[in-house]
Amino acid sequence: MQAARLHEYTEEMGEALSIDEIDRPSPTRSDHIVVEVEGAGWCQTDNHIIEGMWTDYVPQELPMTLGHENAGEVVEVGDEVSTVDVGDKVLCHPLMTCGQCRACRLGDDMHCENGEFPGLSTDGGFADYLLTSERAAVKLDDVSPVEIAPHADAGITAYHAAKKAVPHLFPGSHTVIIGVGGLGHIGLQAINAMSATTTIAVDLKDDALSLADRLGADHTINSGDEDVAETIEAITDGAGAEQVLDFVGADGTTALAPDIVAPGGDHHIIGYGGDIHEPSQALVNGEFSFVGNIVGKYTELQELVSLVESGEMHLETTQYGLGEINDVAESLEHGEIEGRAVIVP
Numbered sequence: 001m002q003a004a005r006l007h008e009y010t011e012e013m014g015e016a017l018s019i020d021e022i023d024r025p026s027p028t029r030s031d032h033i034v035v036e037v038e039g040a041g042w043c044q045t046d047n048h049i050i051e052g053m054w055t056d057y058v059p060q061e062l063p064m065t066l067g068h069e070n071a072g073e074v075v076e077v078g079d080e081v082s083t084v085d086v087g088d089k090v091l092c093h094p095l096m097t098c099g100q101c102r103a104c105r106l107g108d109d110m111h112c113e114n115g116e117f118p119g120l121s122t123d124g125g126f127a128d129y130l131l132t133s134e135r136a137a138v139k140l141d142d143v144s145p146v147e148i149a150p151h152a153d154a155g156i157t158a159y160h161a162a163k164k165a166v167p168h169l170f171p172g173s174h175t176v177i178i179g180v181g182g183l184g185h186i187g188l189q190a191i192n193a194m195s196a197t198t199t200i201a202v203d204l205k206d207d208a209l210s211l212a213d214r215l216g217a218d219h220t221i222n223s224g225d226e227d228v229a230e231t232i233e234a235i236t237d238g239a240g241a242e243q244v245l246d247f248v249g250a251d252g253t254t255a256l257a258p259d260i261v262a263p264g265g266d267h268h269i270i271g272y273g274g275d276i277h278e279p280s281q282a283l284v285n286g287e288f289s290f291v292g293n294i295v296g297k298y299t300e301l302q303e304l305v306s307l308v309e310s311g312e313m314h315l316e317t318t319q320y321g322l323g324e325i326n327d328v329a330e331s332l333e334h335g336e337i338e339g340r341a342v343i344v345p
């Protein structure tokens, strides 16, 4: 089969992956399933992986097939698989979890002690076939895999952060969404679907802000042209935003926290790559928190699929062939993708 593989870490996105002919995976464990990939979203995390940003956090062996936002049809199942069958259409949670450890028993899938993450720690879905496990599969009834693929990671991550924010939101509150890209455009809709807060979308690109506008943002701010802190102060009558969802996580966006988060509020870190350098006194004075977010729980992916099925989520996607994958990597690096790019192997 064909697979888009990373052979060495590089800053050159335009030639990062090579399309190799490799063996089709088969179940090596009784809970494994093989999925014929119909759609696999390209995430900015793929750019981060290519740059080698994950090597301090996750053991990786190259060459490795990338792709962690996968959906398709089950074509083979291990001996003990009982909840999915050959022929089922599935959306794949990014992690293959053990089901036995304490985190798994708490439903906290992302912190499984024995987890494997296809596309990050093992071969992923930018390929004709993907090996994952039964516990990762969410069965799809009414939606096609290629349409829903980005929800496997962009969606679940944005939903997970939104769900943490929602209990702190009330009518009259404000929520800031920084970065209306693949994740952010879903995060905005998840907040709108689950709360009566007033939303403020921030991006450097006018195209991203008009997408935010179409998807129901109450206010938009171009951070290239406007002073974000001053504008948010004016919109919130000086109160600040109760919740901030930062889908960029650059030095410049985390530095906004002391000025834009309301007392006691949260600045959620979802995008990453920058640093947080705030005076400890700013956190004392404002009693605000920085909150980390990594993907989400299996049950949250199920909830998100329900939200999609109820028609409350619009995914802005463009499809590309496997042979165009390095162009996609390069385009995303330069901010030229609207919503999400989906690779159709």
Ligand code: NAD
Residues within 6 Å of the ligand: 042, 043, 044, 045, 046, 048, 153, 154, 157, 178, 179, 180, 181, 182, 183, 184, 202, 203, 204, 205, 208, 223, 247, 248, 249, 250, 252, 253, 269, 270, 271, 272, 273, 293, 294, 295, 332, 335, 337, 339
């Ligand atoms: P994307 O490129 O699709 O979207 C990023 C958006 O942010 C773009 O619209 C861009 O114009 C905007 N932007 C960039 N810099 C900005 C700035 N300084 N101020 C305002 N807007 C800015 O990326 P994506 O795939 O949505 O990923 C977003 C981030 O989330 C990445 O860092 C990615 O690695 C990360 N991510 C995190 C998790 C997690 O579990 N926490 C999961 C997936 C992705």
Ligand code: ZN
Residues within 6 Å of the ligand: 097, 098, 099, 100, 101, 102, 103, 104, 111, 112, 113, 114, 115
């Ligand atoms: Zn586990």
